[in-house]
Amino acid sequence: MKIILIRKGARKIMKNFKKLFLSAALIAGGAIGLAQNPSTVRADYVPEKLSVQFVPSSNAESIESKAKPLEKLLKKELGVPVKVSVSTDYNTIVEAMGSKQVDVGFLPPDAYVLAHKQYNAKVLLQALRYDVKNNKSDELDKSKLVDFYRSQIVVRKDSGIKSLKDLKGKKIAVQDTTSTSGWIYPAVSMYKQGININDKKNKIKTVVVKGHDQGVISVLNKNTDAAFVFQGATRLVKKDTPDINDKVVPIYTTTKIPNDTVTVRGDMSPKWQKKIQKAFKDIAKTKEGHKVISSLYSHEGYTDSKDSNFNILRQYDKTAEKLDK
Template identity: 70%
Template structure:
């Protein structure tokens, strides 16, 4: 009986101890998971742009953002320019870049591959023809155009068969995806029909390739001719659009996928506040013609995913 009684006491002691220890273990696990859920907190913020025109020029214009962002965020900031769209997507995926100024197609790729998160979309003044004139209305979209020389005799998409076209990287929404897909809708496949493509770096280079007769046409964003107006005063007369695409969601400010919710909010607020200052507005306007930023969400880019599926048909 004494032995049985002793065993009963040990069982009771074990049970009580287990009940006391279990909550502590659960709390410990909860703390670990909670800490993990907080996400990445930057000690130094790296911000990278993509080159819509001369990369060196963009970097010089964008560099002053370092000081403005440091003042808003309270940590050191480094601003640089990527060589192309794919490079910045990979840099964000490998955690070398925290914030990317990504065009819509590059954002969709970054979100799909690495779970990167869109914070903001740029606002620009709308553009109308002729001569890429600005409207007074701020919009969160832009369009792509196909440009040719006015004296080329090329009047429509069908006239591009057998011609040479300057394009951007295949992840460029305005410099490839939208014009190529809408050409296909008009019965012309850029990968077939005797068309030769020449990849150039920057939409200004696309405009100049047509102006200098190096190519017959170019895919650019609407308004790209303004990039070269200071050097080529007659650009609006010599180079003209033959086609303008549907609306494209504006450029994004995107952060790496593991960025903490707290820092996502801080970064979004910083860019919006900076854009409202004279110095900040001058910077973003000179770099990308941005006038300000508005909150964004992933579903805004479902239209890009639709176009990407259509673009896949180009090789069939």
């Protein structure tokens, strides 16, 4: 049985839940830090043990096994024990950082914006990846590293779906509502062309899948008509389906999206922010470290980042709120 997630109003529900949670924490007297203005929280936290968490872009168990070697590499750079784990979804890791259960998060851009707004999380780095040669294939241009990527809407080549208007009345595989490439950018792009994915008159159904590989597979297997995925997601299933690009093709490619982040909790001390920043950049330059980060999210290295790099995301978020109106 396929579970269809009705997304209309999801953002409002999430916001109301957070407000209720914060109020309850204040009344209970057990989470005073959460009740403070995030921007006024003192940045003096020095970790004795570092907790690093990832979000699944593909099979969660696979991500965790690939990430485990980072524990040893980071411990060597930072001099403290390191625990690596994988979150169930984007919202969970944001809340875990806000409640100080996670020190470092590998957050996609929209999840970072949410973490910064709610808990003053600090972005340290943006990932560098090889650019994609063109919008029609997933072939990489290994002569060019960039700090951005794009989202695509993919369909079966034999589906007859050629444009965004053809998605009316169709079933679309999507990621969590805080996923930039798996929800925000493609949904807003549709909205800007007059198609509100949440408007009942368009008769569009959305199915939440865990990982962009699952989005591609759902289209391949005809479980959904289309999928919101990051550009090049077909590479994730090429091992099992070598001719995937002959069967699943993009009908739309979005504008540039800032790359994934390495983000720390809001009260991390400036000294440790710099240590963590340097550690990830240094690890990425080693043979072993590069192998780990490349296998995880196709990261080829890291570049310093700042909050203003994500203002474009905030603009898209404002438009995304209109989807529920």
